[in-house]
Amino acid sequence: MWKKILRPYASVVSLVVFVIIGVLSVIRINFHFLDPFSNGIKDYDVTDIVFSRFRSRQSVIDDRIVIVNVGQEGRVTLAAMLERIAAADPKAIGVDVFFSDHKATSTDSVLQAVLRRSGKVVTSSKLINYREDRQEFDPEAGVDTFFSNYVRTGYANFPSANSKTIRFFSPQENTIKGPAYSFAVQVVRQYEPAAAEQLLERRKKLERIYYTSNENNFLQFEPAQILDTQIDLRLLLKDKIVLLGYNDPYNEECPMLDKHYTPLNQQYSGRTEPDMYGVVIHANIIQMMLDRKYIFTMPGWLSILLALVYCYVNILLLEEIHERYPRLYYPIIRVLQVLEFTFLFFLLSVLFYYFRIKWDFSIGMLALALYFDVVLSYESILNNQRPWIEKLPKLFDKEEEE
Template identity: 30%
Template sequence: MFRDALFSTLLSLFTCYVLSLLFLNLSFFNPIAKALKDFSFLDVYYAEKLSETKKIDSSIVLINVEHKDRMAIALALEEVLKADPKVVGFDIILKEPKGIKADTILADLLNKENVVLSHTTDNEENIIANYPFFAPLEHSGYVNFNFEEDNSVIREFNGLYYNKGLEMESFGYKIAKRYMPKKQWEANNIKDKLRSPRVINYKGDLHKFINFTIDEFMTLSNKSLLKDKIVLIGYLGTPTANINDVEDKHFTPLNTITSGKSIPDMYGVAIHANIISMIIENTFMYRISTFWIVVFTFLCSLIVSIYFIWLSKRLKISYRTVRKLMLLVFTILLVWLTLWLFKKGVVLKSAPIIFVTVFSAGFIKFYKHLIRYIKTKRKFKTYMK
């Protein structure tokens, strides 16, 4: 029985592999392949608010520039720096000069030691940065979240990126490094943790952080609340959190629509705030590697094959009903385990495990037909008839 189960499992896994190649390489299947790639139970976990917390992160303050001109932004930045924040992240790229007075003020403010600017890069190693007049490139961090162009949902981010042999730091990495005491940074081993892509442990959207528009901040009587905090200046919609404003907005696992068409749900600045919060609080999520997912998938498929081959010999009439029921129970239990692990900070990609295991269970029927055909040609020892 074990021999039959092993052969059936190996053949089913090989068939899955061939089918996956077809999905990836035939343009006809591109929409289906993309939809499957974009799906994750992590999205269900966040969308159903299974991780929701009412606590607001008071260590990070967001300021929405809306569509203010450079002079208004410069005056707001000046007031922010007067309030003595620990770090200021400037998530705006000033590609070219516009006005001498405003640009001169901005250049002076953006070169302050506690200000981190932003730039973008890509897989072709092209860099879009601030005009050199404002600040040198080394004062900025890249605002790309990851470099997987096919991933439309921002679940992970790259803290470090290598461009032409040069180690580049992300916007969030640079800000968190300046904010955290050196001993804490080294004790938490942050740099090593961020050498590879990390799953973002989202707290929530911009409402999970203190946030103001420029006008609200400028009329604030007590600006000292910014002292020793992280302040992120960028675009958060006009007006703030405008659901139909998709400028610098991205899809995240928090999107309430987990399948089908929807609009982006979170502004880039808010995503950076979640990343920075995760780094400084050391609440990283551990992702189970592809190797262990493959091992777990093989074991589940093998065990299921052994069980159903044995069951098919014991049950004649009710076998199909029992098989479907057992696969449903298996799927529910694995989804529950996945969501429970998410809550504990462990990311298990269970969708491929479920798909391949269910496929292996159904493949037993085809294996039986294959064995019958082989037995007409030669002797073959088998548990199955």
């Protein structure tokens, strides 16, 4: 049994495959001529296809969260809206607006009074000036102390590389004034503190966002509807989370304001148009926290180990196929490679879709793509007839040797 599994040939070729992968990952060449291609795919993640294409298209309204568009209304209208919303007795109110400076004292005072009275409001802030030496940010910015002294604040920063796709959020960061929490965490702390605690106990610096909804999964109110006294908001907002933010796709002047790229984008590679408003992204994070549906990432070392085993098994299979079908092994292996790619894609998608397991198996995929060519190159090198080479295990002329 062990003799069948532990084969020197498979071990040596697997080692060569991984050495090549290692060398490829160490040598960095800037292939400018490949830029159109690399720019298109650098923003691509297999799980993005799961989010954008394999997600169920059926819409169900989340009855815990309601979105209110603030449009381009001024602070007086915003105060009036908050007053009406607070009177409807929601459990938490998140205002995804930066009250970063003073405007007219009279209007600011009205807004401040409403924020104070409500006692349930969380407003957006910004984290700025990360200090490498202290590993801390400056105190939260983006909200004037005239307001922040009376409300909870949560930062609306999202970590995102050049691609600008929002896949992660940071639940907590350190500032000079102590810990600061993200906007969504602060809203959940107001709504269901246990859910927020559970997230923070995971002690992860970054959480991958488990997107389940787009704007169609939430009731979306316009300012006029909130201010309309004929509508009984209590029936619609009581005990819910009300998120106020910019959600105005029909505004011809600035439909892209606060709109971002997410993995739900139908164009999963080479994205051209942002697809989700910031307030809807916050809503997705809140949903994830309330449902306790977190994404588990397979540790890197385990991925490499599994990739090594996978490569080894493929070479064993190659040996077996070569032994049984010496004339047909080449096309069989090529077809097998294509089938395995499809199967791996299916497997990774199933793991992510049903179990929320994010498994970065790119090394395994690369090994699958390379192993057969490595075998062919290895065999041709062995034909050199050098004495030290002849000691290495062979596959193709094994029969003749025997």
